[in-house]
Structure formats: structure tokens, C-alpha cells
Amino acid sequence: xxxxxxxxxxxxxxxxxxxxxxxxxxxxxxxxxxxxxxxxxxxxxxxxxxxxxxxxxxxxxxxxxxxxxxxxxxxxxxxxxxxxxxxxxxxxxxxxxxxxxxxxxxx
Amino acid sequence: xxxxxxxxxxxxxxxxxxxxxxxxxxxxxxxxxxxxxxxxxxxxxxxxxxxxxxxxxxxxxxxxxxxxxxxxxxxxxxxxxxxxxxxxxxxxxxxxxxxxxxxxxxxxxxxxxxxxxxxx
Numbered sequence: 001x002x003x004x005x006x007x008x009x010x011x012x013x014x015x016x017x018x019x020x021x022x023x024x025x026x027x028x029x030x031x032x033x034x035x036x037x038x039x040x041x042x043x044x045x046x047x048x049x050x051x052x053x054x055x056x057x058x059x060x061x062x063x064x065x066x067x068x069x070x071x072x073x074x075x076x077x078x079x080x081x082x083x084x085x086x087x088x089x090x091x092x093x094x095x096x097x098x099x100x101x102x103x104x105x106x107x
Numbered sequence: 108x109x110x111x112x113x114x115x116x117x118x119x120x121x122x123x124x125x126x127x128x129x130x131x132x133x134x135x136x137x138x139x140x141x142x143x144x145x146x147x148x149x150x151x152x153x154x155x156x157x158x159x160x161x162x163x164x165x166x167x168x169x170x171x172x173x174x175x176x177x178x179x180x181x182x183x184x185x186x187x188x189x190x191x192x193x194x195x196x197x198x199x200x201x202x203x204x205x206x207x208x209x210x211x212x213x214x215x216x217x218x219x220x221x222x223x224x225x226x227x
Binding site for chain 1: 140142147148149150151152155162163198200215216217218219220221
């Protein structure tokens with residue numbers, strides 16, 4: 001079966017750092033994506049990991065450990081506009097999404 | 108090309124009616140996906156195409172749902188005899204695949220804005 005787990009909700013303060021974890025068990029693995037989705041809008045691409053390690057892109061970084069079936073998204077210097085849902089998705093030829101983590105950033 | 112386009116943006120229908128949605132992917136993308144999303148959940152895979160071939164259809168998809176991509180460009184998703192449980196956002200996404208050792212892997216998916224279906 002396909003199983004992707006991430007926390008349902010997280011809260012953080014403006015300027016802080018937050019880490020959103022994702023664990024997965026899937027039949028097949030081509031890579032792992034993170035998407036951001038604001039309420040009422042389509043998901044937008046944030047990052048893609050295919051090899052183990054950390055990928056950094058500005059304030060956002062994503063880490064992958066294939067042997068552990070684990071990834072995290074790290075958001076630094078949080079801003080109010082980062083309040084959104086963050087979706088972990090595994091590429092098994094099609095993308096299988098987790099339920100998403102709703103992040104609320106408070107002033 | 109400005110991205111993935113979906114029509115209509117909103118659809119309200121009565122239970123038992125048929126509805127059809129259209130998706131125009133990014134023109135050079137060979138893969139096209141349909142997802143369904145309800146409030147507080149991640150997108151749920153429905154089906155996908157590589158060019159005009161439908162490669163997979165979710166087991167969760169009843170026979171009331173059918174999708175086509177006749178010329179490998181735009182796609183339609185039809186729901187027959189709609190039920191209230193079909194109310195959701197229907198998202199279309201497209202991507203291109205690159206081969207590494209003959210194994211295609213997705214480049215990032217680009218999503219359309221979705222069609223919000225409400226079944227009364």
C-alpha cells in the first residue's frame with residue numbers, strides 16, 4: 001500500500017524556524033516533492049529531492065533519507081505569508097500526496 | 108503558454124446530472140493527471156495519461172467517472188449521475204518526463220486552478 005504521514009497542523013511565530021516532517025511507505029520511489037498550497041488555490045512547487053541529503057533554496061530547505069523513508073521541509077525566517085498547507089508527495093510514476101500540514105504563522 | 112488551464116472554475120449541479128470538466132495542460136508536457144481534493148485533505152489521485160494513453164486509474168474511481176485525452180493534448184473528466192459525495196475540487200496537473208536509464212521520472216507537476224464541483 002501507499003502511506004504518507006505528516007502532522008496535521010503546526011503553529012509558529014514570525015521570524016522563527018519550523019520543520020515539517022514527512023514519513024512514507026510506498027511501492028516504488030522516484031523522488032519526493034514538497035508543495036505549498038494557500039487556501040482556495042492550487043498547489044505550487046517548492047522542492048524536489050531524489051538523492052539523500054539537503055537541498056537548499058532560499059528560506060526553504062528540504063531533506064531526504066531514502067533508507068529511513070523520511071523527509072522534512074525546513075522554513076526559516078518565517079513570514080505571515082508562509083501560512084499555508086504544505087504537502088509532501090512521493091513520485092511513484094504518479095504523485096501520491098500526504099494529507100498536508102496546515103501551518104499558521106503568528107505575529 | 109501561461110500554464111495549466113481548467114474550465115469551468117466552478118460548477119453547481121443537481122444530484123443525478125452529468126458534468127464534464129476540461130483541462131488544457133502546458134503544451135510540451137506529455138503527462139496529464141487528474142486529482143480530487145476535499146477540504147483539509149491532500150490531493151487524491153484519480154487517473155493519469157502519458158500522451159493519449161491512460162496509464163492508470165485509481166481503484167477508488169467508480170465507473171461513473173471517465174477521462175479522455177484523445178489527441179494527447181487537452182483532457183476531459185466526466186462524472187455521470189453525480190452524487191453529493193462527488194463534491195470536491197478537481198485538479199488537473201501536467202508534467203514532462205525525463206528518462207534516466209530508460210526510467211521516466213516526473214519533473215515537477217504544474218497544477219491548474221481546479222474546478223470546484225458542488226452537487227446539491
